[in-house]
Ligand SMILES: O=C(O)CCC(=O)C(=O)O
């Protein structure tokens with residue numbers, strides 16, 4: 488409980504910085520009311536699973552993710568724009584922060600939902616704690632500062648729950664479902 492509370496505080500601090508970094512008045516956004524949840528992962532990597540995926544390529548569906556990764560056993564990889572994966576090697580004492588699909592919607596596509604995966608590299612048990620800040624409870628819409636003639640609205644308003652259900656129904660895990668939310672004026 489203490490860990491999740493501390494991570495939630497960190498989410499709020501990061502949310503404020505991210506908003507301000509885009510020139511958005513963060514005082515108008517109630518990040519503290521955005522739900523977050525924590526999940527502990529245990530990967531039972533064996534000699535047979537070396538070289539295969541622990542978690543397939545995906546984007547996170549929410550706004551922000553904080554991963555506390557295994558201190559010793561690597562495997563997390565992020566995809567560059569070129570499609571090439573780069574390893575995020577274990578670095579004890581650090582946290583890995585990632586932006587998800589809701590960050591792309593909220594920022595009117597200024598933030599990139601990063602594709603990533605976990606590969607089995609060695610036959611060892613691997614632990615991680617993944618915490619997710621999903622987004623506001625109400626429909627996710629870009630703040631007014633991020634919409635103007637040069638940056639028309641890219642996505643229709645949707646709640647995180649609606650989007651997650653749609654993504655689940657489509658069985659598409661790497662952010663492809665966002666294309667279904669594009670407004671008629673956006674270029675998809
Ligand atoms: O275990 C990890 O390092 C990452 C897990 C992950 O990407 C996720 O739970 O969404």
Ligand SMILES: [Fe+2]
Nearest residue numbers: 545546547603
């Ligand atoms: Fe993930």
